[in-house]
Amino acid sequence: MIVPVDHFDQPMVSPRLRARLGRLGLCVLSVTPDGRIAPLDPLDGINQLIVSSAIFNDALQEHHERLVQGVGQVIELWPGLWIIPLPLNQRRRRSEDRFGQPLLLAVVWGPKITEAPQLRAICGQNQLDYSAFVARIEPAQLVDRDEAHRLASMLVWMQEDAVEIDRRLSELQTMSQELSESYEELSLLYKLSTNMTINQVPAAFLLDACDELLQVVGLKWFALQLIDEPRLEDLAGEVFCVGTIDCEKSLLKPLGRQLIEKLPSDGAPMVVDDTASLDIPMLADLSKTMLLVPLRHEDQPLGILYGGDKLDGTHISSIDSKLCDSLTNSMSIFLSNVMLYDDMQAMFLGTLHALTSAIDAKDSYTHGHSERVALLSRLLAEGSGLKGDLVERIYIAGLIHDVGKIGVPEAVLTNPGRLTKEEFDQIKLHPEIGAVILKDIRQMQDLIPGVLHHHERWDGGGYPHSLKGEDIPLMGRVIGLADAFDAMSSNRTYRQAMGLDDVLEEITACSGTQFDPDLAEVFLKLNFDSLYALIEKHQDTAKRRSA
Numbered sequence: 001m002i003v004p005v006d007h008f009d010q011p012m013v014s015p016r017l018r019a020r021l022g023r024l025g026l027c028v029l030s031v032t033p034d035g036r037i038a039p040l041d042p043l044d045g046i047n048q049l050i051v052s053s054a055i056f057n058d059a060l061q062e063h064h065e066r067l068v069q070g071v072g073q074v075i076e077l078w079p080g081l082w083i084i085p086l087p088l089n090q091r092r093r094r095s096e097d098r099f100g101q102p103l104l105l106a107v108v109w110g111p112k113i114t115e116a117p118q119l120r121a122i123c124g125q126n127q128l129d130y131s132a133f134v135a136r137i138e139p140a141q142l143v144d145r146d147e148a149h150r151l152a153s154m155l156v157w158m159q160e161d162a163v164e165i166d167r168r169l170s171e172l173q174t175m176s177q178e179l180s181e182s183y184e185e186l187s188l189l190y191k192l193s194t195n196m197t198i199n200q201v202p203a204a205f206l207l208d209a210c211d212e213l214l215q216v217v218g219l220k221w222f223a224l225q226l227i228d229e230p231r232l233e234d235l236a237g238e239v240f241c242v243g244t245i246d247c248e249k250s251l252l253k254p255l256g257r258q259l260i261e262k263l264p265s266d267g268a269p270m271v272v273d274d275t276a277s278l279d280i281p282m283l284a285d286l287s288k289t290m291l292l293v294p295l296r297h298e299d300q301p302l303g304i305l306y307g308g309d310k311l312d313g314t315h316i317s318s319i320d321s322k323l324c325d326s327l328t329n330s331m332s333i334f335l336s337n338v339m340l341y342d343d344m345q346a347m348f349l350g351t352l353h354a355l356t357s358a359i360d361a362k363d364s365y366t367h368g369h370s371e372r373v374a375l376l377s378r379l380l381a382e383g384s385g386l387k388g389d390l391v392e393r394i395y396i397a398g399l400i401h402d403v404g405k406i407g408v409p410e411a412v413l414t415n416p417g418r419l420t421k422e423e424f425d426q427i428k429l430h431p432e433i434g435a436v437i438l439k440d441i442r443q444m445q446d447l448i449p450g451v452l453h454h455h456e457r458w459d460g461g462g463y464p465h466s467l468k469g470e471d472i473p474l475m476g477r478v479i480g481l482a483d484a485f486d487a488m489s490s491n492r493t494y495r496q497a498m499g500l501d502d503v504l505e506e507i508t509a510c511s512g513t514q515f516d517p518d519l520a521e522v523f524l525k526l527n528f529d530s531l532y533a534l535i536e537k538h539q540d541t542a543k544r545r546s547a
């Protein structure tokens with residue numbers, strides 16, 4: 001049965017080959033496995049008559065096996081009618097198909113076509129005058145056997161060449177796509193790695209990362225949920241959302257927890273084609289398809305990144321999943337660094353607390369002094385509007401401001417009576433001893449001004465360098481005021497502690513002489529609740545020790 005060329009698809013003929021065959025003006029037929037015949041180009045009258053005849057169809061079926069086996073050969077179907085089977089891009093065989101597999105056939109006439117009884121029979125069946133019909137065949141249309149063989153070789157080469165060009169183009173396209181995807185992945189990871197410093201605010205880093213990912217992957221939204229890990233500090237249990245998501249953040253938290261439980265144990269990302277299948281309430285209302293990617297560090301879960309539905313309506317691909325996996329690896333490294341940094345900070349502060357407690361313990365009257373000075377310094381620095389990083393450095397400097405007392409004889413430090421001039425001179429060395437102790441510790445260089453200058457006075461009457469006014473480093477002025485407050489508020493061997501009102505009155509009186517007047521003004525307005533809580537804690541500790 002002959003059908004129009006567009007009546008069925010011809011996957012075995014590439015557009016490139018079809019165009020080439022068309023230019024040659026050859027009669028080329030595509031035969032489907034079920035025996036339907038379609039010419040690649042419209043046929044002239046004589047070819048149309050032959051190809052649509054039952055005689056031709058039967059002959060094709062009869063020689064089918066030879067046609068399948070004889071690719072590139074010249075097969076005589078009947079006298080003067082040669083068929084050249086061409087190679088196909090793909091082969092398949094189905095038992096129910098009449099011809100078993102598709103064929104691509106070039107039909108060429110030889111000089112003996114006019115003698116073929118089959119042609120005479122076709123004319124008879126169509127009530128055509130045979131002589132007139134044969135007279136319409138132009139000699140130029142006929143090729144001899146040698147020419148037919150040369151034509152067969154050329155057609156095979158042409159088909160193979162077209163297939164090879166298509167294959168290479170397809171490879172090029174795949175490579176280009178892979179290159180583009182790799183570029184996107186590398187570009188994203190590069191952006192993240194350049195942002196991934198410990199100085200970066202972690203929440204801002206994670207939000208930026210999700211935002212970049214949203215743009216590259218093209219999902220409608222992403223949510224990043226972190227576990228309740230205390231070492232993650234502000235990030236513990238936090239949820240970050242980017243894109244358009246129709247759900248309250250508070251509702252996302254329990255959702256994220258349930259999704260973490262659905263993740264595969266091997267830590268691989270998971271593409272969910274139908275969220276209803278996860279059986280989590282409300283999830284299907286959020287998105288139909290979803291991508292779940294675990295955040296892990298050394299097999300410990302840190303959280304989950306999940307996002308829903310592609311903006312262009314396509315499926316979430318394995319490439320999307322791979323990209324998200326790479327990015328969550330970077331996020332996990334960043335988070336593990338945050339935890340490591342937290343550990344180091346805790347260890348650092350713990351060491352400082354232990355050190356300052358050891359110093360304070362030399363004198364029972366100064367128990368907890370360094371911690372209180374650190375706390376007051378922090379309050380004063382915050383009250384003065386200083387930035388968070390500097391406030392924390394001032395706190396640490398407050399903790400170690402008396403570290404130089406290590407170099408002062410214990411007998412002098414614990415002398416219950418009034419100090420002699422020599423003893424006081426020895427005490428006065430402690431800021432410089434402290435600076436010497438710290439000078440070789442790279443991470444504490446910025447704390448030295450606070451340690452060295454916490455006994456300077458605004459009017460220049462302090463020590464060790466008798467600096468005046470704003471020549472005294474700010475850190476020294478802040479700690480000096482906090483130190484004086486705590487000294488006045490604490491019992492000493494030679495006097496009882498002063499009450500808060502008296503102390504504040506003294507600070508007011510000494511503003512502009514001993515203390516920086518601006519700092520003194522801020523100090524008088526501070527809320528001391530956290531100081532009293534600390535004092536209470538110290539008193540409890542002291543009671544437990546004496547019990």
Ligand SMILES: [Fe+2]
Binds near residue numbers: 401402430454455483
């Ligand atoms: Fe001191």
